[in-house]
Amino acid sequence: MSQALPGDAPLVHDLIGIGFGPSNVAMAIALSEHNARVGRQEAVTAHFFEQQPSFGWHRGMLIDDATMQVSFLKDLVTLRNPTSEYSFLCYLQSKGRLIDFVNHKNLFPLRVEFHDYFEWAAAKVDDMVSYGHQVVAVEPVVRDGVIEYLDVTARYGDETVVHRARNLVIGTGLRPVMPEGVERTDRVWHNSDLLAKVDGLKGSEPKRFVVVGAGQSAAENVAYLHRRFPEAEVCAVFSRYGYSPADDSSFANRIFDPQAVDEYFTAPEDVKRRLMDYHGNTNYSVVDIDLIDDLYRQAYSERVLGTERLRFLNVSRLTGVEETPDGVRATVKSLVTGEENRLDADVVVCATGYLEADGLGLLGDVAGRCHRDDRGRVRVERDYRVATDAELRCGIYLQGGTEHTHGITSSLLSNTAIRVGEILDSVLDRGLKGAPDAVRPVAGGAGGGVHQPTR
Numbered sequence: 001m002s003q004a005l006p007g008d009a010p011l012v013h014d015l016i017g018i019g020f021g022p023s024n025v026a027m028a029i030a031l032s033e034h035n036a037r038v039g040r041q042e043a044v045t046a047h048f049f050e051q052q053p054s055f056g057w058h059r060g061m062l063i064d065d066a067t068m069q070v071s072f073l074k075d076l077v078t079l080r081n082p083t084s085e086y087s088f089l090c091y092l093q094s095k096g097r098l099i100d101f102v103n104h105k106n107l108f109p110l111r112v113e114f115h116d117y118f119e120w121a122a123a124k125v126d127d128m129v130s131y132g133h134q135v136v137a138v139e140p141v142v143r144d145g146v147i148e149y150l151d152v153t154a155r156y157g158d159e160t161v162v163h164r165a166r167n168l169v170i171g172t173g174l175r176p177v178m179p180e181g182v183e184r185t186d187r188v189w190h191n192s193d194l195l196a197k198v199d200g201l202k203g204s205e206p207k208r209f210v211v212v213g214a215g216q217s218a219a220e221n222v223a224y225l226h227r228r229f230p231e232a233e234v235c236a237v238f239s240r241y242g243y244s245p246a247d248d249s250s251f252a253n254r255i256f257d258p259q260a261v262d263e264y265f266t267a268p269e270d271v272k273r274r275l276m277d278y279h280g281n282t283n284y285s286v287v288d289i290d291l292i293d294d295l296y297r298q299a300y301s302e303r304v305l306g307t308e309r310l311r312f313l314n315v316s317r318l319t320g321v322e323e324t325p326d327g328v329r330a331t332v333k334s335l336v337t338g339e340e341n342r343l344d345a346d347v348v349v350c351a352t353g354y355l356e357a358d359g360l361g362l363l364g365d366v367a368g369r370c371h372r373d374d375r376g377r378v379r380v381e382r383d384y385r386v387a388t389d390a391e392l393r394c395g396i397y398l399q400g401g402t403e404h405t406h407g408i409t410s411s412l413l414s415n416t417a418i419r420v421g422e423i424l425d426s427v428l429d430r431g432l433k434g435a436p437d438a439v440r441p442v443a444g445g446a447g448g449g450v451h452q453p454t455r
Helices: 022-038 089-093 098-104 111-124 190-200 216-226 252-256 258-266 269-282 289-306 364-371 412-429
Strands: 015-018 046-050 128-130 134-144 146-156 159-165 168-170 174-176 189-191 208-212 233-237 310-313 318-324 328-334 340-345 349-352 354-358 394-397
Touching: 015 022, 015 146, 015 159, 022 046, 046 216, 046 252, 089 098, 089 111, 089 269, 111 340, 128 252, 134 364, 159 289, 159 318, 168 340, 189 190, 189 252, 190 216, 208 340, 216 233, 252 258, 258 412, 289 310, 318 340, 318 349, 328 349
Parallel strands: 015 046, 015 168, 046 128, 168 394, 189 349, 208 233, 208 349, 233 310
Antiparallel strands: 134 146, 146 159, 174 354, 318 328, 328 340
16 A cells, blocks of 8 residues: 655546546546636546557447447437537538438447547547556555545556546446357457457358357347358357347337436335346347348248258357367257257357456455445445445546446446536545646656656
């Protein structure tokens, strides 16, 4: 634990963000807009660290015809500030496509287009972020028996940089999940690597793909590989009879309203469980009905023509994967009969989802000051601030990993603009704000002293 001595107190950031995906880009935008309103004397000072060399969001799934599953109005800012210059509509205007998009009569942009919007927005606030910096430690700074600040150490190549903060906003995103006992290899992929891995197949002629999973990503993988490799067989493996359609009807979509977060947060624990059971089909292991219809239409057409390349191994699960000299062998077990079928394939793609990264895993000794419930889950206040010991004066905010306290919508794009506004309000209301010019690195750390943040 760092002990701050008289006279050595550095200038500090009001807020440091760990990760710079869409959530923390939205956070940086909210800060920028706030600072523009209040002026230099009341500006909130902030900096973000991102381990990727540049902005990137699910790049492996930017399939050319895949669309977003949320309205363009649920961008990084609009629900918080409809007049913002950082909106998707302003992005379209800057690209000369606003009228074309309006004529398209579609609420759901291409995913690759929305990623370009994210990049455009991130570039507008890139003075707040250091790319290529991996946060490796967070250490408490004690004054008069209380933790007044947190020192954040980030690695950049062989060097480290240490910044001091009054508040942390953790947005470390998701980590891919593979089936039990299955490891990622050159022949066994997680769908998050799809496009990069497919590029590595150039020049080869795959004969069979096996795609595991029943959600939107799995169905998109099946459709993409079937189209991209017109001579290859694509086998979809899932435990259901067929893909289940996502419920995106108007009333069901109220689960994604900002007000739903308030209702979920205050609900008794048994009601929270019921709400998750009721509305899981809005977001989990479900597929857009248009894509379901397209895949079924394609499969039926192939049966009629006798050219079946699209196969569905339903009510089944993957039980094993074995590398072979020429590819990979997948073992698929019928849940009805118990019979096992072995498929020799060029590639197995596991579209088996994600888990929230452990946001508190970076906190070291500070994590012991964070409260958990009787199931070991982090206790989170309504303002997304982790409940902590009274001696920890710093705010630690989570952008993700709050579903158990705030509901389905809490960490999704649907609520991003509102969420960051609430976090900023909390930081301001708690009064943990420094002087407007309070920004400079703290010397120290292993590996070559201080590295000035890249812009």
